[in-house]
Amino acid sequence: MLVVSLGGSPAERSRSNLLLERSRRWLQQQGIEVVEYRVTGFPAEDLLHARFDSPHIVDLRAQIANADGLLVATPVYKASFTGALKAVLDLLPERAFEHKVVLPLSTGGSKAHMLAVDYALKPVLSALKAEEVLHGVFADDGQIAYGENGAPAQFAPALLQRLDEALQQFHRALLRRPKALDKNLLATARWSI
Numbered sequence: 001m002l003v004v005s006l007g008g009s010p011a012e013r014s015r016s017n018l019l020l021e022r023s024r025r026w027l028q029q030q031g032i033e034v035v036e037y038r039v040t041g042f043p044a045e046d047l048l049h050a051r052f053d054s055p056h057i058v059d060l061r062a063q064i065a066n067a068d069g070l071l072v073a074t075p076v077y078k079a080s081f082t083g084a085l086k087a088v089l090d091l092l093p094e095r096a097f098e099h100k101v102v103l104p105l106s107t108g109g110s111k112a113h114m115l116a117v118d119y120a121l122k123p124v125l126s127a128l129k130a131e132e133v134l135h136g137v138f139a140d141d142g143q144i145a146y147g148e149n150g151a152p153a154q155f156a157p158a159l160l161q162r163l164d165e166a167l168q169q170f171h172r173a174l175l176r177r178p179k180a181l182d183k184n185l186l187a188t189a190r191w192s193i
Ligand SMILES: Cc1cc2nc3c(=O)[nH]c(=O)nc-3n(C[C@H](O)[C@H](O)[C@H](O)COP(=O)(O)O)c2cc1C
Pocket: 009, 010, 011, 013, 014, 015, 016, 017, 074, 075, 076, 077, 078, 079, 080, 107, 108, 109, 110, 111, 112, 113, 140, 141
């Protein structure tokens, strides 16, 4: 099983990325392979000029095509998701998320914008034909503290509980997906149609 993790924060030190890191570790403990992308990993020129043939974008598209699900994280910027994340999503084909389960994660300075993912990001995930977009997890900045001097980050217990529940739901949704047919099945079949 393969999950693509896409981090939408342009910031090097990023709370939304901490949510992603923790989620990736959780999924890996369940034996799920996770490949990681961040908006900062794409050349800015490729995004600004909408270069659909950018090798970085071609690679992302190939990984998404093979993936069962996606974790998409973003900070709230101006009551929406980040422009950098939109610039990446704009370079994906229209049906890029077809047959995929998506878990959105977001962080914001104010709880007043906790619905930004619902009214701003989810319509875009639907436009990309995501099969199932799960109820996302929002954390306000007070719920995630950076660890200083190499110490691990601290998450509020209530946030951890919501994140774990969302990941369990994501895992169940991944397991529910129909399995690809074995290529050799028809070759060995003993019946005719
Ligand atoms: C340019 C900019 C715009 C922001 N706009 C909002 C906003 O509209 N609402 C909000 O709640 N937080 C806003 N914030 C705060 C961030 O969403 C918040 O600090 C978030 O956790 C940052 O995530 P990151 O550390 O992953 O970059 C903004 C921050 C920046 C830098």
